[in-house]
Each structure stands twice: as C-alpha cells, then as structure tokens.
Amino acid sequence: MVRSLFRVSAFSALLALLAPAIEKPVSAHNVYNSFTQIDWNASDGSIELVIQLHGHELETKLSLLLDQRLSFLEDDDFPALEAATGTFIQSNIAIALNGEPVDLLFLGIESDGQTVVAYLEQDWPTEPQTIDFMNRIFLEDLPNQVNSVLAAVGGNTRGGDITLDTGPLRFNFLKPS
Amino acid sequence: MSAKRKNRMIRNLFSSGTLTAIAFLLLSSTLSAQAQESRLLVLARDSAIVAGGARFCKFDPDTVEEFIAKSEARLSLFASDEYEKVLARLEFKNILDAYSVREPDGGCAGFRSVFEQSRKNIQ
Numbered sequence: 001m002v003r004s005l006f007r008v009s010a011f012s013a014l015l016a017l018l019a020p021a022i023e024k025p026v027s028a029h030n031v032y033n034s035f036t037q038i039d040w041n042a043s044d045g046s047i048e049l050v051i052q053l054h055g056h057e058l059e060t061k062l063s064l065l066l067d068q069r070l071s072f073l074e075d076d077d078f079p080a081l082e083a084a085t086g087t088f089i090q091s092n093i094a095i096a097l098n099g100e101p102v103d104l105l106f107l108g109i110e111s112d113g114q115t116v117v118a119y120l121e122q123d124w125p126t127e128p129q130t131i132d133f134m135n136r137i138f139l140e141d142l143p144n145q146v147n148s149v150l151a152a153v154g155g156n157t158r159g160g161d162i163t164l165d166t167g168p169l170r171f172n173f174l175k176p177s
Numbered sequence: 178m179s180a181k182r183k184n185r186m187i188r189n190l191f192s193s194g195t196l197t198a199i200a201f202l203l204l205s206s207t208l209s210a211q212a213q214e215s216r217l218l219v220l221a222r223d224s225a226i227v228a229g230g231a232r233f234c235k236f237d238p239d240t241v242e243e244f245i246a247k248s249e250a251r252l253s254l255f256a257s258d259e260y261e262k263v264l265a266r267l268e269f270k271n272i273l274d275a276y277s278v279r280e281p282d283g284g285c286a287g288f289r290s291v292f293e294q295s296r297k298n299i300q
Binding site for chain 2: 033035052107108114115119148149150151157158159160161
C-alpha cells in the first residue's frame with residue numbers, strides 16, 4: 001500500500017512537472033479515464049479493440065519507461081511513441097474469448113496530441129459467448145483511474161468500468177437456449 | 178505496424194455499425210439506433226458543449242467542475258445499463274475536450290447566461 005501511494009505521488013508529480021513543456025493548450029481533467037471498445041467483427045471474423053488514452057499521461061509514462069523525454073506533439077517522436085505504446089498496451093491488457101486467452105496484434109495509433117487512439121485485433125472466426133477483459137493501464141499510477149469498456153457482439157452491447165478494486169470484467173453474450 | 182490492416186479495421190468499424198464516440202474523435206460520429214441511447218447521447222453532447230464553453234471562457238473553475246460532475250452524474254442516472262453509461266461518459270468526455278479549445282458561438286460574454294441557465298437546469 002505504501003509503495004503504491006509513493007508510485008502514485010511520484011508519477012503525478014512528474015505529470016505536473018512536465019505539463020509546462022506542452023505548447024498546445026490542453027484541457028485539464030480531474031478524472032483519469034481510458035475507454036476501450038471491443039467489437040467482434042462478423043464480416044471478417046476478428047476481435048477488434050480500440051483504446052483511447054490521454055496523450056499527456058501516456059507520453060509521460062512512456063518517457064519514464066524509455067528514459068527519454070518524448071511528446072505526441074513532436075512529429076519526430078511519433079515512431080518511438082507508437083512502438084512503445086504497442087509494447088505498453090500489450091503488457092497491460094489481457095483478453096480471453098470463451099475462456100481462451102487471445103494474443104492481440106497491435107496495429108498502430110493515431111493522435112491529435114491530446115488523445116491517443118490505439119488499434120489492436122486478432123482473428124476469431126466464431127461469435128464469442130464470453131469476453132473476459134482486463135486493462136490495468138495507469139491503475140496503480142493515477143488516483144481514481146477508471147478504465148471503461150464497451151463491448152459489442154452480434155448486435156448485443158455490454159459495458160463496465162475497471163478500477164484498482166474491480167479486477168477483470170466478464171461480458172456474457174450467451175444466447176438463451 | 179500494418180497501416181493497411183489498421184485502415185481496414187477502421188473501415189470495418191464503420192461498416193459493422195458499432196461506431197462509437199471513440200471514432201467520432203477522429204472522424205465522425207453516429208448515434209445508436211436505439212432511441213433512448215440517442216437521447217442520452219444528445220444530452221451528453223449538449224452538456225459537454227456547455228461545459229467545454231465554460232472551460233474555454235475560464236469561468237470559475239470550481240463552478241465549472243461542479244457542473245461537469247453533476248452532468249456526468251445525471252448521465253449515469255439516465256442510462257439504462259452499463260453500456261449506455263460508459264458510452265454517454267465517452268461522448269461527454271470527447272465533446273468536452275473538443276469544445277474546451279474553441280470559443281462558444283456569440284463569444285464568452287454572451288455565453289455566461291447560457292452557462293448559468295444550464296447550471297440552474299441541472300440543480
């Protein structure tokens with residue numbers, strides 16, 4: 001617990017320290033959120049994830065991990081940030097379909113400087129009946145981080161929030177017999 | 178990273194009809210086919226436009242944050258399930274971000290009365 005508090009306060013302090021370096025106006029936010037959309041694509045038999053993150057927090061974290069100052073506002077930094085984002089996301093999320101873990105392929109990111117959207121997918125030809133998902137990005141770094149999830153399979157939708165206390169989410173798409 | 182595969186995925190997101198506010202941020206937005214969800218998203222969007230304008234105009238930060246908190250609470254209250262709740266929160270967040278960096282129509286002086294009325298409506 002003490003170690004977690006220290007990690008939270010250290011990361012938050014670094015965020016505050018690095019904020020003046022951002023030239024583009026950034027809207028302040030008090031609630032730390034990420035959003036993940038999970039879709040089973042029936043037309044090409046794949047599971048697709050779109051993850052939306054705050055650019056400021058992500059670049060701070062990646063700069064720490066890579067031990068170099070990087071910014072989504074700098075075009076030259078984008079390749080390194082994109083590669084690092086893929087590694088970071090893949091090591092902090094987990095998904096299982098019908099109880100079977102799935103290794104997602106990281107496709108890339110898009111960013112407007114303030115928000116980063118990451119794309120991942122994997123082949124999955126049959127409609128999943130259950131989706132288990134965990135996203136632990138920033139849960140131990142930022143106070144009150146909430147990683148929200150939307151899932152859609154066969155026209156049915158589910159949603160939920162992941163926090164430090166919740167653990168993974170399970171979405172049930174079982175059809176009644 | 179495969180740009181071709183990423184582009185195919187973005188096109189698939191559109192064609193599968195499950196486009197959400199995540200893609201709206203970068204491309205365009207569509208509303209859910211379900212009427213109740215659409216009204217919720219409209220409420221999210223309207224509230225966020227007001228909140229974003231208040232932020233841009235640098236109205237009292239505590240007052241603005243209170244409006245944001247109450248708006249989000251109202252969206253959660255009106256959502257019929259967890260999916261709607263998250264979707265509305267996402268719509269609110271993205272619209273808020275977009276409108277926090279643009280001046281409201283009519284300028285900040287005229288916008289103050291709009292904000293104050295919105296605050297009263299949400300009490």
